Amino acid sequence: MEQSTSLVTLIFPAKNEGKYVRTTIESALRAKTDHPFEMIVVDDGSTDQSCDFIDTYECGKPIKRLRTEGVGLAKAKNLGAEHAQGDYLIFCDAHLFFEDFWLDRLIEPIQKGLADGTTPGIASTNSPQIIGYGQTLNQNLGVQWNVWKRFVPSAVLPGGCYAVSKSVFSDIGGFDQEFRVWGYEDVEISIKMWLFGYRCYAQPTVKILHLFRQEHPYTVSYEYFYYNMMRMAYSHFNEERIEKSKNMIKHADPEQIVAAVLEDGALKQREKYRARRKYDDDWYMKKFRIPF
Numbered sequence: 001m002e003q004s005t006s007l008v009t010l011i012f013p014a015k016n017e018g019k020y021v022r023t024t025i026e027s028a029l030r031a032k033t034d035h036p037f038e039m040i041v042v043d044d045g046s047t048d049q050s051c052d053f054i055d056t057y058e059c060g061k062p063i064k065r066l067r068t069e070g071v072g073l074a075k076a077k078n079l080g081a082e083h084a085q086g087d088y089l090i091f092c093d094a095h096l097f098f099e100d101f102w103l104d105r106l107i108e109p110i111q112k113g114l115a116d117g118t119t120p121g122i123a124s125t126n127s128p129q130i131i132g133y134g135q136t137l138n139q140n141l142g143v144q145w146n147v148w149k150r151f152v153p154s155a156v157l158p159g160g161c162y163a164v165s166k167s168v169f170s171d172i173g174g175f176d177q178e179f180r181v182w183g184y185e186d187v188e189i190s191i192k193m194w195l196f197g198y199r200c201y202a203q204p205t206v207k208i209l210h211l212f213r214q215e216h217p218y219t220v221s222y223e224y225f226y227y228n229m230m231r232m233a234y235s236h237f238n239e240e241r242i243e244k245s246k247n248m249i250k251h252a253d254p255e256q257i258v259a260a261v262l263e264d265g266a267l268k269q270r271e272k273y274r275a276r277r278k279y280d281d282d283w284y285m286k287k288f289r290i291p292f
Helices: 020-030 052-056 073-082 102-111 166-171 185-195 222-236 239-247 254-263 266-276 281-287
Strands: 008-014 037-044 063-068 088-092 117-124 131-133 135-137 143-145 161-165 200-210
Touching: 008 020, 008 073, 008 102, 020 037, 020 052, 037 073, 052 063, 063 073, 073 088, 073 166, 073 185, 088 102, 088 166, 102 117, 102 161, 102 200, 131 200, 161 166, 161 200, 185 200, 185 222, 185 281, 222 239, 222 254, 222 266, 239 254, 254 266
Parallel strands: 008 037, 008 088, 037 063, 117 200
Antiparallel strands: 088 161, 117 131, 117 161, 135 143
């Protein structure tokens, strides 16, 4: 088992988060932990000055602000990981509230070799008693929260907060670098981890609070969302599931979406992943009883 003092990097992608970038960072600083940690905020083209305070913020912990211009969540998270010094990466939304020793308990199963990625119990700030423990997928590739409070495999690591060792993140190639703005980045990397032979678990001894917003503080188009879905399908799914995914495109031109995905090298990535993976998508769907 690794030393409990391993450095951990908290990565916060942020765009127009208002006051919550600061409240999230301050919550992380207040929470007790036995681990040294650093924080990286990837300011992805915010126009509300929500991250400006970081430039002069003194908190006794290493904190870095990286600026990008609307590259989207997948690229922003990858950039944060590139600059991370920690042995463990925890990707966090910039509107969270933490409890004491959340960090320690979240990475403990990874340190002990019981899991390769972990997610805490996540509850809404408005309904803290209703807790989700990881996610699965439904018949339309929509995410659904798991309700059982046990240390169990999770089909999807929710984007709000999850941990992974830096070595595993590097080994799988991080998030899909071609993903656009928002949509499916956390589903795709979870599937990739499982198919490559890594294990994602919900850690029920940790609970964080998450502000679930009614709308995005930036523009998300159907084209971006469907593009990411189809890129994920071509990367990991069999022909039948690719066609099923294509048939779910209702608010954009399916042929244009598929053409863009193929133009961006999805088939080459598909070959690379198929040569690498330990399991296929049939195994994944069966393991988690996903009706897709």
